[in-house]
Amino acid sequence: MKWDDLNAQPCSIARALAVIGDRWTLMILRDCFLGVRRFEAFQARLGISRTIVTDRLRLLVEEGVLRREAYQANPVRHEYRLTDKGLELHPVILAIARFGDEHYADEAGPPVLRRHKGCGCDFQPVQVCSACGEPVSARQVEARAGVGFAGV
Amino acid sequence: MKWDDLNAQPCSIARALAVIGDRWTLMILRDCFLGVRRFEAFQARLGISRTIVTDRLRLLVEEGVLRREAYQANPVRHEYRLTDKGLELHPVILAIARFGDEHYADEAGPPVLRRHKGCGCDFQPVQVCSACGEPVSARQVEARAGVGFAGV
DNA sequence: TTGACTCAGTACAGATTCAATACCAACGTG
DNA sequence: CACGTTGGTATTGAATCTGTACTGAGTCAA
Numbered sequence: 001m002k003w004d005d006l007n008a009q010p011c012s013i014a015r016a017l018a019v020i021g022d023r024w025t026l027m028i029l030r031d032c033f034l035g036v037r038r039f040e041a042f043q044a045r046l047g048i049s050r051t052i053v054t055d056r057l058r059l060l061v062e063e064g065v066l067r068r069e070a071y072q073a074n075p076v077r078h079e080y081r082l083t084d085k086g087l088e089l090h091p092v093i094l095a096i097a098r099f100g101d102e103h104y105a106d107e108a109g110p111p112v113l114r115r116h117k118g119c120g121c122d123f124q125p126v127q128v129c130s131a132c133g134e135p136v137s138a139r140q141v142e143a144r145a146g147v148g149f150a151g152v
Numbered sequence: 153m154k155w156d157d158l159n160a161q162p163c164s165i166a167r168a169l170a171v172i173g174d175r176w177t178l179m180i181l182r183d184c185f186l187g188v189r190r191f192e193a194f195q196a197r198l199g200i201s202r203t204i205v206t207d208r209l210r211l212l213v214e215e216g217v218l219r220r221e222a223y224q225a226n227p228v229r230h231e232y233r234l235t236d237k238g239l240e241l242h243p244v245i246l247a248i249a250r251f252g253d254e255h256y257a258d259e260a261g262p263p264v265l266r267r268h269k270g271c272g273c274d275f276q277p278v279q280v281c282s283a284c285g286e287p288v289s290a291r292q293v294e295a296r297a298g299v300g301f302a303g304v
Numbered sequence: 305t306t307g308a309c310t311c312a313g314t315a316c317a318g319a320t321t322c323a324a325t326a327c328c329a330a331c332g333t334g
Numbered sequence: 335c336a337c338g339t340t341g342g343t344a345t346t347g348a349a350t351c352t353g354t355a356c357t358g359a360g361t362c363a364a
Binding site: 023048050051 | 324331
């Protein structure tokens with residue numbers, strides 16, 4: 001399979017990864033959630049070539065994850081902001097951050113803390129079942145073909 | 153920045169992505185959570201070159217996400233199974249699947265359903281705050297430097 | 305005991321993608 | 335009018351990915 005065929009797979013994970021599964025795309029999204037919006041900022045923070053930044057931002061805009069908006073005229077300059085669709089990627093970023101915190105943090109503790117404004121506490125995300133509200137672990141989940149299934 | 157420098161970043165997301173951020177690694181992990189264990193099965197399901205399968209499986213074993221175990225002798229054959237560390241990636245896969253379900257599912261519905269054995273219902277994952285138990289949305293989260301912070 | 309088959313890889317060459325560097329363009333400032 | 339800022343393109347050598355073929359150890363069937 002080529003990378004470009006992923007989005008044709010009858011698998012939500014494959015289709016999502018066709019958009020965000022790229023090496024640098026998730027790093028760019030991480031920065032988006034930290035408030036970074038400008039081309040130069042992405043490029044400087046990640047230290048990657050401008051070509052890649054251009055390309056990934058364009059892809060994310062095409063996919064509706066980011067939107068490109070002018071923030072000044074003369075000369076016209078654009079910034080990249082998360083759309084509502086983009087905001088829905090927050091759980092993905094948070095889940096990755098948690099895994100990283102637990103397995104790759106320095107002894108001193110994780111480098112970034114996240115505070116829940118609702119309760120004012122630093123927190124880690126917990127995944128619960130949408131039906132019963134109980135935390136879900138891998139072994140308690142049984143995957144099976146759904147209506148949209150067509151192979152794989 | 154080169155890809156190999158990611159794990160030196162003071163960012164849990166960067167470090168986690170150094171392991172799982174690869175194009176195919178997350179697809180392999182998806183299959184692991186669906187019960188796939190053998191080299192040939194990964195290769196056939198993904199349709200990618202054997203070189204890549206070999207390489208990614210080796211990396212995941214090195215990182216302690218999978219373990220390579222003999223399941224028969226004469227000839228000795230190995231299978232790849234998720235370790236406890238690997239199981240902790242389940243929230244990541246689930247979060248990606250949810251995003252895919254919401255934005256890229258066919259009209260008929262998502263291709264894969266997941267049932268929570270605890271309550272017997274098909275579910276979607278919901279992320280809640282570990283402190284207060286309320287659902288967390290992107291806008292309610294404030295990130296700031298923690299103890300392990302050192303730049304970026 | 306020969307030949308076909310399975311599983312788990314390696315080897316290698318060609319295609320693709322990435323990265324670094326330089327450059328372009330529009331405008332404001334001094 | 336030179337220079338700085340922002341947001342890109344163009345180009346080219348390096349790294350990575352892909353497809354194909356091959357190895358090797360063992361089983362099975364005739």
